Amino acid sequence: KFQFNPKLGIDNPALTLTEDTDGEGVGEPRFYLLTKESTETFGFCLHEELGCQGHVIRQIELGGVAQRRGLQDGDRLLQVNGHFVDHMDHLRVVQKIKASGNQVLLAVLDGDSYEAAKSLGRDLSQMLPGDIRPRLCHVTRDKSGFGFSVSCPEGTKGTFQLSVLQDGPADRAGVPPGCWLLELNGDSVKSYSHTQLTKKLKQSGNKVTLLVASSAVEEFYRLRGLRVTAALADTSRLPFKARELHLVKGPAGYGFLLKEDDCSSGGVGQFLWDVDVGLPAQQAGMKEGDRVLAVNGESIEGLDHEQTVHRIRAREDQVTLLVIDPAGDEFYHSVRLGHGPALPG
16 A cells, blocks of 8 residues: 555635435535645645555544544545546645645545446546636736726625626736626725725726636635635736746755745745856756745745755755745735745646
């Protein structure tokens, strides 16, 4: 038996609906939004076992939030943050969970239903909804405005649907037509009136960041009692990108220093400095002032300087760093995404 023990996850309360099994003895997938503190774990292990198909949930911590939310020993993991993983290499799936930082959305199927579905030759990916991620979009105003209008049922608060002008700024930024607005510049709009929202938009100047969800995505979360958060969002359309740097150590080392410092927007981070000309770090695209988000595919959120250095040194002659420049770092903090964009993997 191969066992990998990353001690994955403790979460905040999140209602999970369990559907009745169908006539063929195959139940429906269950969804769990797990949120933990930086010093906590997700409260379970993921195993790959001989004679047992799939990625198996094991060793659920007694009394931990994962257990209280309903994860069961023997559940099979089907999806991580909206990505189907049943067909993936086991270590890659573990990495995807670790790379999620402090929040992850999991879809699981009970062991008996998983085995039944496999024996029936079912395509497990077809049991899951399509793209269930909300979307973060950064819109820059042009002479015609932001390129969207807002409608709100009379006498209500916090329910805003967007009409998007074709080929306008919002459309080019990836805002879907008819989507629902959830956050404006990192703040929930749940308590806003239409007048308050209009005022906030005017105060935004020439740029605004929107967390939006299509009707299908909004319904998916609402029916399961799960809160849509920016941490789960598709950030691929944002102008600020993290960079993955792969370094192979040379005779003189990697050619950079790591130091712990205060982030401009609060908190403490690990930053890259003294990048030597001509050595592997510079050749890989490292720039002084970059903040490290992940080492070898694992988020370093919550780690101190010594722990981060240990991660970097874990492999003798190479390391892969996910970094972001100061402008991007400040942006992600401004929209309440202190961990930066979603990590690849």
